[in-house]
Amino acid sequence: MSFFSIFKRAARPGQAPAASAPVGEVLFVGAGPGHPDLLTLGAARAIREADVILHDRLVSPEVLDFARPGAALIEVGKTGFGEAIPQEEINARLVAAARAGGRVVRLKGGDPCIFGRLDEEIAALDAAGLAWRILPGITASSAAAASIGRSLTRRERNAGLRIITGHDARGFADQDWRALAAPGAVAALYMGKRAARFVVGRLIMHGASADQPVSVIENASGPAERVSAGRLAELPALTQACDGPALILLGLAPHPRVASDDQANLALSDFPFLTDLLQEA
């Protein structure tokens, strides 16, 4: 059976790198929002072939199950406001793993290019003279939109979408509130639970209607997915009820069918499909 390596310099999976192998390559891989069906084929292969996987805390167990027996799984995240490994430490571990010659996957939730501090890790690899590539992943806003059954853009309503974060290095992130408050504006707010009250205040101050629709998608695509919805003014209350990571869609209400049946949760199926195939390989 053909099983081409996704790592440029790597041996076939399961084999140790040859003695002559150059130092390892790092693949930055997007793990998607959580459901293994939303992992890409490339990501599944990269995880399967990796010797070392440095992963965020939020990467789901079902996704990590693609790793082969014997691969080193190292958690380096970073969830919300809890204990966190400093970014410099993550960078150092990444460099050390690649220098050791392994096939290294740096596995990030969602898409590594969106709120993933990717540039900082790339800079560390560059400084060490190490090779890297990026495999994009499905970002939470795409999964959240699918879960509420709504397009993020619509002709005659919004010719643009904003992807924003509730927090940046200095605290609550500043945004172009005037543009976000405009009628018809749609924005996906990441890491917005603690910032909800701040965001609502800024939007209303800049002219947004307190009645505009908002949707909160907790654990988008995962088994514990929960959709709640209401008016902008209710957002702080809606987010307070969330335990897991939440994606907030400003300006969008769920499709009416989402509340009435199981549309809300992707519930695609159980997911033994590729895992089984890989174990047979």
Next chain:
Amino acid sequence: MSFFSIFKRAARPGQAPAASAPVGEVLFVGAGPGHPDLLTLGAARAIREADVILHDRLVSPEVLDFARPGAALIEVGKTGFGEAIPQEEINARLVAAARAGGRVVRLKGGDPCIFGRLDEEIAALDAAGLAWRILPGITASSAAAASIGRSLTRRERNAGLRIITGHDARGFADQDWRALAAPGAVAALYMGKRAARFVVGRLIMHGASADQPVSVIENASGPAERVSAGRLAELPALTQACDGPALILLGLAPHPRVASDDQANLALSDFPFLTDLLQEA
């Protein structure tokens, strides 16, 4: 071998729907930017199980290869400015296919929730009383960012990203140019080739520097991927050289290594992996 159906009401793949089967379900599936390694596991399965696949013209042949022999592949797209099947006709075909009881995949390039006119097709299914779900896909901006080796967001630079279109129902799309012209702003411009001169004019009029970096990613992730880059004022010339679909990243220059080696093209590998496995199944 386990091969769970991704369609709720469907029989096992390859079997005709039972006589008692209710009318079909439509899965809106994101085909991603083109490279089959960027297809999700769920999308690969949905395409494999479908009886009927209505697909955009831009969906790559390698992705359509996942369809099983005997599936009906119907092109209903819609490329740039060429001949197009009217949206009403697409809606009608979708409804007819689902009413006939088949497992129907509506396969859209990228992510169906971003510039895919998804709400219009959902409204047609709702009016006909038909069930649907959405499987998100990798949108072009994620693939383009990966190809130029840059994060779309960066602490201290931009706490938000704009996803905008060059065209809407009325012609060149209007945007919040003032916000887009701000220093550090990053935007992904879809369908921006013809609108390039208009966009550059608006941005400069609203205070953008003519020297800010832009990257043009043609056929992102595909075998004909090409990255060109320059200053904002050069954007119209850069896009004129493009034949294929192009994604424009405003405010981002490619990572220096992208120009110097094969970083630019994902070139993940050949991709017989899952296709082979499916054929063995």
